[in-house]
Amino acid sequence: MDILIVDDEPLARARLVKLLADIPDCQIVGQASTGDEALEQIHRVDPDLVLLDIRMPGPSGMEVAQKISTIEDPPAIIFCSAYDQYALEAFDVKAVGYLLKPIRSQQLQEAIENAKKLNRLQKTTDNHQPPEPGRAHITAKTHRGVELIEIETIRFFSADQKYVTVIHTGGQTLIDQTLKDLEANFSDSFIRVHRNALVAKKYIVALEKGPEKGYQLCLQDCEIKPVVSRRHLTSVKELMQRL
Structure with a gap:
């Protein structure tokens, strides 16, 4: 699973990098410190999953998630935040997980496994849409x-x-x-x-x-x-x- 890390704090990004190193089949394809950087990298590296902070300079994580939800074939989102008051709002933008800092390895691994299952289900559903016959x-x-x-x-x-x-x-x-x-x-x-x-x-x-x-x-x-x-x-x- 290709993962993009988005957090304005270098130490927070470094911690996620360390935790992901111990989780099988996970590869970090990019890091971003702002919402604008995140959107640019999503377009360029096409990640399966975005680990997204909420409070950042410029567009917030919630604003970024709303924009992600409008793009074609969007990546899954797991919020990583020090604040719990945004949890309900997070699921309104279809996040697959909401982890509170400091993030624990087991919690992160479980959230990623859930994202993998949802990704497989989505692909199966999309692949079974009936084609429109006879169009030349x-x-x-x-x-x-x-x-x-x-x-x-x-x-x-x-x-x-x-x-x-x-x-x-x-x-x-x-x-x-x-x-x-x-x-x-x-x-x-x-x-x-x-x-x-x-x-x-x-x-x-x-x-x-x-x-x-x-x-x-x-x-x-x-x-x-x-x-x-x-x-x-x-x-x-x-x-x-x-x-």
Whole structure:
């Protein structure tokens, strides 16, 4: 499980790093000292879980959690706080745990195991959404009106905050659908490779090391190389073995 630690106190972050070192299958993929840093890193490193402080300079942990809940395929959240009065509010933003400082190893491990179970359940539920049959096109509203984009020409979908961009052989087009809906409708022909990217399986040519120690995909007839997050790397490798 890839974990992002968010706390404005260096000692608190260091303690979590030490505790996580003793918990199997946990890897720290980033640390942040502010809410703004946290949101930027979530977009970049695509963690499975965020260990989130509440009282921080700038956006509070609660404000950060509210923003996290609106993004596509959000990570799980466990709050780590010295204050107990925010517990009810924490579960309003769908946190999977609320730990009081000083955090104990056993409490942290139990909370992480719970997050893993919920993550597996969510993936199972998402993967069983019925696809929309028979669609050969998607629609896009452009300055020319409503346009049809053939599914066969699409290399991947890329999400950026409020918009999804379709990268296809005719160029790039903005649409007003979400990656979650697209994934449900086209799960037979597209695979999620990142929180922000959905790639056409048939056009995958190679998986290669990216410029920042991660991985990226080479696609047929496409110069742009979508990034593969650690969270989705295993499923991409399994798919490529079957192609």
